[in-house]
Structures are given as C-alpha cells and as structure tokens.
Amino acid sequence: MSTRHMTWEAEAKEIIARRADAKKQGGEEGIAKQHAKGRLTIRERIAHLADDGSFQELGEGAGAPEFDEDGNQTGFSPANFVLGFAKVDGRRVIVGGEDFTLKGGSPNPAGLRKSVYSEDVALQYKVPLIRLHEGGGGSVAGSGGNKGKSRPVGDPVFATPRFLSVAKTLGTVPVAAAALGPVAGMPAARLVSSHFSVMAKNAQVLIAGPAVVERATGHKMTKEELGGPDVHAKSGVIDNVAETEEAALEDIARFLSYLPQNVFEAAPILPNDDPLDRADDKLLSIVPRERRKPYAMRKIIKSVVDDGSWFEMTRRYGPSLITGLARLGGRPVGILGNDCTYYAGAMTADAARKTRRFVDFCNTFNLPVVALVDEPGFMIGPDSETTGTIRAGAEAIAAVMNGRVPWASVIIRKVFGVAGAAHFAPGGHVFSWPSAETGALPVEGGVAVAFGRQIAEADDPDAKRRELEEMLAATQSPFPRAEGFSVHELIDPRETRAKLNEWLDWAWPTLDHQRGPYLRSMA
Numbered sequence: 001m002s003t004r005h006m007t008w009e010a011e012a013k014e015i016i017a018r019r020a021d022a023k024k025q026g027g028e029e030g031i032a033k034q035h036a037k038g039r040l041t042i043r044e045r046i047a048h049l050a051d052d053g054s055f056q057e058l059g060e061g062a063g064a065p066e067f068d069e070d071g072n073q074t075g076f077s078p079a080n081f082v083l084g085f086a087k088v089d090g091r092r093v094i095v096g097g098e099d100f101t102l103k104g105g106s107p108n109p110a111g112l113r114k115s116v117y118s119e120d121v122a123l124q125y126k127v128p129l130i131r132l133h134e135g136g137g138g139s140v141a142g143s144g145g146n147k148g149k150s151r152p153v154g155d156p157v158f159a160t161p162r163f164l165s166v167a168k169t170l171g172t173v174p175v176a177a178a179a180l181g182p183v184a185g186m187p188a189a190r191l192v193s194s195h196f197s198v199m200a201k202n203a204q205v206l207i208a209g210p211a212v213v214e215r216a217t218g219h220k221m222t223k224e225e226l227g228g229p230d231v232h233a234k235s236g237v238i239d240n241v242a243e244t245e246e247a248a249l250e251d252i253a254r255f256l257s258y259l260p261q262n263v264f265e266a267a268p269i270l271p272n273d274d275p276l277d278r279a280d281d282k283l284l285s286i287v288p289r290e291r292r293k294p295y296a297m298r299k300i301i302k303s304v305v306d307d308g309s310w311f312e313m314t315r316r317y318g319p320s321l322i323t324g325l326a327r328l329g330g331r332p333v334g335i336l337g338n339d340c341t342y343y344a345g346a347m348t349a350d351a352a353r354k355t356r357r358f359v360d361f362c363n364t365f366n367l368p369v370v371a372l373v374d375e376p377g378f379m380i381g382p383d384s385e386t387t388g389t390i391r392a393g394a395e396a397i398a399a400v401m402n403g404r405v406p407w408a409s410v411i412i413r414k415v416f417g418v419a420g421a422a423h424f425a426p427g428g429h430v431f432s433w434p435s436a437e438t439g440a441l442p443v444e445g446g447v448a449v450a451f452g453r454q455i456a457e458a459d460d461p462d463a464k465r466r467e468l469e470e471m472l473a474a475t476q477s478p479f480p481r482a483e484g485f486s487v488h489e490l491i492d493p494r495e496t497r498a499k500l501n502e503w504l505d506w507a508w509p510t511l512d513h514q515r516g517p518y519l520r521s522m523a
Helices: 009-022 027-036 042-049 109-125 162-170 186-192 210-217 223-227 229-235 245-256 297-304 349-364 382-386 389-401 418-423 443-450 452-457 461-475 478-483 493-513
Strands: 056-058 063-067 073-078 081-088 091-098 129-135 175-184 196-200 204-206 240-242 311-313 321-328 331-338 369-375 407-416 429-432 437-439
Touching: 009 063, 009 073, 042 081, 042 091, 042 129, 042 245, 056 109, 063 109, 081 109, 081 245, 091 109, 109 129, 109 162, 129 186, 129 245, 175 186, 175 245, 186 204, 196 229, 196 245, 204 223, 210 223, 223 229, 229 240, 240 245, 245 311, 297 321, 297 331, 297 369, 297 493, 321 349, 321 493, 331 349, 331 493, 349 389, 349 418, 369 418, 389 418, 407 418, 407 493, 429 478, 429 493, 437 478
Parallel strands: 091 129, 129 175, 175 196, 175 204, 196 240, 331 369, 369 407, 407 429, 407 437
Antiparallel strands: 056 081, 063 073, 081 091, 311 321, 321 331
C-alpha cells in the first residue's frame, strides 16, 4: 500500500480547500457589489474592529458542498454568518454578523446555526457579545430554498425558545450591536436586544421591508423613509448614529471599554492623569442668575469628568434627558443629566423610558451613577397625557428606587414635582450648587395657582406676579436645606469634580459586595 493511502493527506487538503472557499464569501462579484454600495464585507468589518491577528473563527468550514453527477465536489457555499473569538483593545469578545454577499444575509442553514449559537457561546465564556448586522430574516422559501416537496415543519415542542439565550445575555454580558446596511426581521430584533446599538448613516432598520409594507398597508415608502437613521435616532430603536461603518465599529469598542466582561467582574479602572481635584473657574458662572435663561449641561459634564472620557448615548431620543458613560479618576460611571434647552429639561414619556433603560443598564453592570439635576417636573399638556408620561415616569422612578449601585446627585438648578424623584436613589449622596431651587412646583406655576385671584385684582397684575415670584424664589434657596442637613453638602461649583471623586473613593469598594445578576421588580 502506498504512503498516500496510509495518511489523511487528501482529507487534510480538502479541509484547507473548504476553508479557502468559505473565505471567498459571495465570490468576487458579490464582494464587488458590496463595495459598490460603499459598504464593507463582514470579514472586513471584523478585521477593522478586532485586534490584529486575534480573530479565531468558529465553524470556519461550515457550509454546503456542491457535487456533480459523478460525486465530485464542484463548489462550496459557505455559511453566511461569520462568528468567532476575538480581542478588542486586548479584551476577549465574541463577534459575529451576517454575510450580505451571500443571499443578502438571509440565513442559509449553516449561517442560521452559527447565528443562533452566538449568544450561547458568549454566555458559555462570559465575555461581551458584538453583533454586526446586515441582512434580513427568513425567506418564504425557507433557509433551504424549499426544494422539491420539502416544507417547514417548525421546531419540536420541546425546543429551546430562540430568544432565551438572547434574553440571558442581556443580564450576563455586555451586548453591543451595529446596523451596517439594511437590517430587517430577526436581525433587527437582535440588533435592539443589546445594551448599545449604533447605526451607520447608510443603514436602515426595519420590521419589514418596503415590498411587504406596501402589500400589507398600502404605504409606498423607501427603506430610508421607513427606517433610516433620522427615524430611529428619534424613535429610540438605536442609540447612536455614526458617519461611517468604521466610526460605528469604533463606537462599539469605546462603549465596551467602560464595562466589565460580565456581571460577575468589576469594570476596568484606567490610568488617569487628570487631577482629581481639578477646579474649573467657568463653572462658577455657567448657570445664569436669570432663572429662565438656558445653559449647556454637557459643558458641565465634560468639565467634571476625566478629560476626554465623556461618551454620550441615545442623544436624540428623549432629548430633555442626557445619558452617557464617563470616568472619574479612571473609574467608569454612568452620567444622567437634564438638558434645559429641551422643554426646560422636563421629563417626557420618552425621557422617562430612556431613564429607566439607562438606570437598569448601570445596575446590571455595577456602574455608579452621577445625576446632574435640573428637573422642572413631568412635561405637561395633551401630548404628555396621550403618551402616558405619568406611567412611564413612575416606572423610571421605580427603576431608581430598586437600584443597587452607589448614586450621587448634584442639584445644579431645579428639582420640582414627582419627576424629581427619578434623580435621587435610596442612600444616595446629595450635593447642591448655590444656583439650586427646590419645591413642590416651579415658582411661576406655584404663584399662578396659589395667588391667581390676588394677581387678577392687583392694579398692575404683571408687577404683582413678579413681586410674588421673587418672594417665593427666595424661599427656594439651597442654604436653608443645607442648614437643615437636607443635602450632604452645599458646594462651590468649582469643587464638583473633587467632591465626586472623594465620594467615589468610598463608594467604589462597595461594588465588590454586590456582583452577579441584577434582578428588579417592574412598576
């Protein structure tokens, strides 16, 4: 017997050939079409995101070989979902995504199996999961093309529900997802089943595409009109919009840098050369003495946190509420703040839902929260009633009350009404700026309600209103609250960074006692 027939050399060569075929994706033509649309292939996306040489593919040879009548292999159709281990900035992750060059990302049998496995493997190794989406869900022809008389028979009744592992990842490991082209059906559902979602400007996210929408509803719309970035940045479906695919991938890497590998580990502390007691003189004048004049809360945030560490999320959804991640002394924290340039910072239904999701996220991954408060109360009026603002607001408050992480509140200007409770957690540390005002109602509304008749009967109603407003404004001064120990400290605004870092020195070690899954009740 020849040496050739005593080894597995032929099979080894076939393995190498299949791996090479798999990397051809949809072939030169399919890849050229992808590039012509201004989009990267899934393998190019992974290469841009992952550290050089760190990607280790799972199921590299998964796919369907093609044979001629004599049984000779003539081709190989690879799985159109690429999945594997990788490192991002030195941290281990699972990364995967649809290959749009094959069947437009609609899953073939091997691609579907790899896609479903992505959550399971992230849970098994307890590392962050990154999904890079571009493609649709199932086809009416089925993943096998509905050849012959085959028909879908469905999963057995004892099958594990597809979304079980999707849900479990959200309570166990950080999940970040990107929409990098048209994303519809099941991939769209998995896109939003994440802690952070980012969308390239030339992407769309759809429950169903234009053809299905027109057939079902009669609405003739483009993909962009249905689910482009302008739609979903405001709908809350995605958190951030990136100018390019590369920028979207870099946003994912930055988001993960603030988080632990899983809920059982601590978030990473990075080296920091920004002085812990740095004082910014601009903070002394940033809040106008004229109570109705706006100011830039984001300037306060950037001045207080470590230089360059501010990473905002979900800016255009519920815009009266600011959410994002930052660092204090190298330690990651969640930042919650009001933007008084939108509805004076009032809590709308969307802002309340945004608050709840963000607070739950911080509690899941044990990130302390810093709230910079300028809350005039719930937004009022017919739109607020029809959008269920009071229910959404109560749910946001419940999320804060059920929290487990250290919490510090800095009252910058206003705290009025029930909505103010969403900014102060049980056991939270409270600082107040001298510009702070607190009470049951804003002065203007309180005066109108309590002194309506007196104002109407005055010789000069406007002058009387101003007189009463100034009188009541004096009673909302922060000094009496500080004297009565209703706040921990009344501080010079320039001390804010130093005071928060001093608080965090004490708060950070308590996180070691509460790692693990976060369970909360629902209002």
